[in-house]
Amino acid sequence: xxxxxxxxKANVPGIRSFEVYRREGGYRSVEKAxxxxxxxxxxxxxxxxxxxxxxxxxxxxxxxxxxxxxxxGVPRHLVCNADESEPGTFKDxxxxxxxxxxxxxxxxxxxxxxxxxDTYIYIRGEYAWITDIxxxxxxxxxxxxxxxxxxxxxxxxxxIHVQRGAGAYICGEETALIESLEGKRGNPRIxxxxxxxxxxxxxxxxxxxxxxxxxxxxxxxxxxxxYAKIGVGRSTGTKLISACGNINKPGVYEIDMTISVEExxxxxxxxxxxxxxxxxxxxxxxxxSVPILPANLLLKTAKGETRYMNYESLSDGGFATGSMLGSGxxxxxxxxxxxxxxxxxxxxxxxxxxxxxxxxxxxxxGWMEKILYKIEHGKGSMSDIDLLxxxxxxxxxxxxxxxxxxxAWPVAAAIRHFRDxxxxxxxxxxxxxTSNFGLQHYADPIHVPA
Amino acid sequence: MxxxxxxxxxxxxxxxxxxxxxxxxxxxxxxxxxxxPPAMCFYSKLKGSGGKCRTCLVEVAKGSEKDPRPMPKLxxxxxxxxxxxxxxxxxxxxxxxxxxxxxxxxxxxxxxxDCPICDQAxxxxxxxxxxxxxxxxxxxxxxxxxxxxxxxxxxIQLHMTRCILCYRCVFTADQLTNKREHGILDRGDxxxxxxxxxxxxxxxxxxxxxxxCPVGALTDKTFRFKNRVWFLKPMDxxxxxxxxxxxxxxxxxxxxxxxxxxxxxxxxxxxDTPDGQPGWICNTCRFDKxxxxxxxxxxxxxxxxxxxxxxxxxxxxxGTTKPNETFTAVNDGRTPQLLMDIHDESEVxxxxxxxxxxxxxxxxxxxxxxxx
Numbered sequence: 001x002x003x004x005x006x007x008x009k010a011n012v013p014g015i016r017s018f019e020v021y022r023r024e025g026g027y028r029s030v031e032k033a034x035x036x037x038x039x040x041x042x043x044x045x046x047x048x049x050x051x052x053x054x055x056x057x058x059x060x061x062x063x064x065x066x067x068x069x070x071x072x073g074v075p076r077h078l079v080c081n082a083d084e085s086e087p088g089t090f091k092d093x094x095x096x097x098x099x100x101x102x103x104x105x106x107x108x109x110x111x112x113x114x115x116x117x118d119t120y121i122y123i124r125g126e127y128a129w130i131t132d133i134x135x136x137x138x139x140x141x142x143x144x145x146x147x148x149x150x151x152x153x154x155x156x157x158x159x160i161h162v163q164r165g166a167g168a169y170i171c172g173e174e175t176a177l178i179e180s181l182e183g184k185r186g187n188p189r190i191x192x193x194x195x196x197x198x199x200x201x202x203x204x205x206x207x208x209x210x211x212x213x214x215x216x217x218x219x220x221x222x223x224x225x226x227y228a229k230i231g232v233g234r235s236t237g238t239k240l241i242s243a244c245g246n247i248n249k250p251g252v253y254e255i256d257m258t259i260s261v262e263e264x265x266x267x268x269x270x271x272x273x274x275x276x277x278x279x280x281x282x283x284x285x286x287x288x289s290v291p292i293l294p295a296n297l298l299l300k301t302a303k304g305e306t307r308y309m310n311y312e313s314l315s316d317g318g319f320a321t322g323s324m325l326g327s328g329x330x331x332x333x334x335x336x337x338x339x340x341x342x343x344x345x346x347x348x349x350x351x352x353x354x355x356x357x358x359x360x361x362x363x364x365x366g367w368m369e370k371i372l373y374k375i376e377h378g379k380g381s382m383s384d385i386d387l388l389x390x391x392x393x394x395x396x397x398x399x400x401x402x403x404x405x406x407x408a409w410p411v412a413a414a415i416r417h418f419r420d421x422x423x424x425x426x427x428x429x430x431x432x433x434t435s436n437f438g439l440q441h442y443a444d445p446i447h448v449p450a
Numbered sequence: 451m452x453x454x455x456x457x458x459x460x461x462x463x464x465x466x467x468x469x470x471x472x473x474x475x476x477x478x479x480x481x482x483x484x485x486x487p488p489a490m491c492f493y494s495k496l497k498g499s500g501g502k503c504r505t506c507l508v509e510v511a512k513g514s515e516k517d518p519r520p521m522p523k524l525x526x527x528x529x530x531x532x533x534x535x536x537x538x539x540x541x542x543x544x545x546x547x548x549x550x551x552x553x554x555x556x557x558x559x560x561x562x563x564d565c566p567i568c569d570q571a572x573x574x575x576x577x578x579x580x581x582x583x584x585x586x587x588x589x590x591x592x593x594x595x596x597x598x599x600x601x602x603x604x605x606i607q608l609h610m611t612r613c614i615l616c617y618r619c620v621f622t623a624d625q626l627t628n629k630r631e632h633g634i635l636d637r638g639d640x641x642x643x644x645x646x647x648x649x650x651x652x653x654x655x656x657x658x659x660x661x662x663c664p665v666g667a668l669t670d671k672t673f674r675f676k677n678r679v680w681f682l683k684p685m686d687x688x689x690x691x692x693x694x695x696x697x698x699x700x701x702x703x704x705x706x707x708x709x710x711x712x713x714x715x716x717x718x719x720x721x722d723t724p725d726g727q728p729g730w731i732c733n734t735c736r737f738d739k740x741x742x743x744x745x746x747x748x749x750x751x752x753x754x755x756x757x758x759x760x761x762x763x764x765x766x767x768x769g770t771t772k773p774n775e776t777f778t779a780v781n782d783g784r785t786p787q788l789l790m791d792i793h794d795e796s797e798v799x800x801x802x803x804x805x806x807x808x809x810x811x812x813x814x815x816x817x818x819x820x821x822x
Contacts, residue, residue: 168637185634190501190526190529351638352638353637354638355641356615356634356636356637356638356640357502357615358501359502359504359505359553359556359557359614359615360553360556362556362615362638362639363557363560365638365639366639367559367592370592387589394549394552394553394555397523398504398507398552398553399504400502400526
């Protein structure tokens with residue numbers, strides 16, 4: 001069993017209520033932070049912990065916090081990004097649904113560290129029932145004196161507001177989230193200025209993922225140095241992985257980033273192997289926007305080393321032979337899955353979710369989807385593959401926000417690693433409608449019989 | 451008052467000094483010519499515009515004197531401010547040229563290319579852009595997108611298929627009128643400019659959206675299908691208008707005023723009035739005053755654009771040079787033989803000579819012999 005920091009108490013009956021959560025040792029970090037520490041000290045602890053943003057980009061949280069501008073007389077804000085919409089990622093939903101007070105606890109401590117008296121949770125519109133859970137938890141915490149005016153008699157005021165989105169993936173991008181929170185159309189802003197200088201209502205703002213803020217709780221409780229001892233290298237602490245796809249045990253798992261990908265997929269403690277005794281074909285290890293990896297490159301790096309479930313190991317080899325840990329949406333594809341269809345599904349998602357503000361993303365995502373649709377339905381030609389490659393190259397890096405990159409990477413990686421499957425589709429237009437390319441040479445090194 | 455800090459910035463190996471806070475695009479425009487990146491969505495008179503079309507992408511090869519690291523990605527020059535000692539590559543960067551060609555392709559992807567029936571043709575920024583930075587063909591083989599038609603009232607014609615979603619008209623309505631009535635509906639490639647509920651745009655200054663529109667998406671209904679812009683003579687004129695500056699350009703043919711626009715500078719942006727305010731004009735001046743008697747004519751308008759409307763017009767200052775002299779000047783002193791002169795000399799054109807008797811069409815030699 002690996003170390004568990006966030007989901008340790010998730011199975012305690014009634015942990016959703018304040019009473020049980022408090023009895024299990026909850027809100028200790030608030031007492032410690034507000035009574036024994038000052039904001040600078042908390043930021044220092046988070047820096048020491050080496051905590052990296054859990055939303056996908058993996059930016060060091062402590063550093064992000066230290067960037068926040070502190071002009072005299074201007075309120076600052078902390079915004080919790082709970083707009084978890086990346087296909088394959090559902091770890092924040094699990095956390096908020098089962099232990100909402102953990103998030104609130106992290107939010108109060110972080111608000112104190114950043115000096116935010118009005119803290120917002122921007123929650124995905126589809127998570128309607130979680131909004132109710134969070135609001136109930138906020139009421140409970142308020143009644144117990146952990147929220148509201150003069151928290152625990154320390155003179156620190158903090159209110160947490162829950163705001164529901166209206167169903168847009170793009171509002172998970174921090175500046176689009178801020179725009180949406182302000183009541184405007186959720187278009188990403190052009191950076192600079194960064195939110196740390198001019199964010200919500202042009203005030204200094206920090207936007208953090210749910211899991212990042214929840215991780216502040218164990219950091220304060222155990223100290224940054226202790227937290228940094230968990231994990232490996234620059235991947236410290238624990239990470240929630242939401243595993244889905246063709247596996248025996250889909251779900252949210254907390255890992256300490258020292259286990260290998262192989263262990264994660266095949267051990268009974270985690271995914272429990274590929275469903276139906278089939279073979280592993282490919283995997284998208286960090287949410288739909290990170291590059292897909294074929295089985296041979298997923299379990300071992302190009303250098304032949306074992307690949308581990310952490311930031312560095314998964315990105316080993318760059319985009320040529322590696323991927324990213326991203327948000328931890330671990331999507332497993334077995335031998336029966338069609339990569340072209342999978343890529344089309346992702347391309348359709350990004351086309352639908354593009355905000356339409358900047359031209360490469362607006363026009364390019366739709367174009368890619370149409371070409372992939374053509375190939376998938378047996379009407380493609382060989383030049384289409386090169387065209388797709390060229391389009392994704394012209395989108396990547398040329399857009400306002402990372403959605404352009406997120407749309408380009410899956411297509412690029414699919415062509416990079418599975419070009420022969422695309423070619424097979426084009427060469428066998430009729431056969432590809434009824435049968436599958438299968439595994440061919442992307443053989444799974446470990447075959448587990450049913 | 452402290453003195454304004456000047457930053458040195460080098461764009462395509464040309465160094466220019468600009469005040470701190472200037473964007474790369476504005477600095478490049480100060481140099482002018484091909485160094486200035488094209489801009490489809492940026493409009494210096496509109497706060498918050500820019501960054502969307504991505505045509506003005508440039509490569510920053512050196513961040514600044516203090517931090518010489520290059521920027522990892524191409525940046526939108528219209529929204530990136532210069533740093534002291536910054537080195538920017540525009541047309542000298544292959545990456546930029548390629549990315550820009552890509553952006554032009556994206557912009558034209560769903561554009562109907564109905565230039566032959568578009569009122570904007572001739573003064574269209576997208577035409578200029580695709581001519582200068584685009585490729586000759588498209589690789590798009592699917593149906594172009596279409597939209598449900600929206601009527602914006604009696605003055606403004608909306609062609610959503612031509613729109614490139616630059617948001618300029620949205621900013622214009624936000625910043626010029628008290629209440630914006632149109633905006634972007636939907637998202638992604640089905641985003642469109644529209645009023646949420648069918649509504650005509652009635653504000654006194656809303657006509658300016660026509661001037662800021664870089665393409666033919668918003669055009670003047672009172673000028674619709676009346677004439678091609680390159681047949682019209684632009685004349686500077688003014689009138690004593692109670693609501694706006696009244697400084698306009700009349701687009702005439704003979705004595706007839708075909709349309710009225712604000713005065714635009716060489717970047718296609720509205721010129722400032724002498725008191726330094728942007729010279730937006732009101733709907734009355736734009737749509738209703740279509741008689742020369744309404745206006746005090748100042749003289750021919752200098753069209754300083756590379757666009758087709760500059761052709762056959764006044765390319766110099768007021769009191770223009772005659773075309774002949776211009777030809778001579780650009781031909782290193784050689785006077786061209788005009789086709790008309792050759793026709794005069796040709797026997798084919800002389801009714802007195804029977805066609806069977808002619809030696810065939812005349813050419814330069816016949817012309818020179820007869821002249822001598």
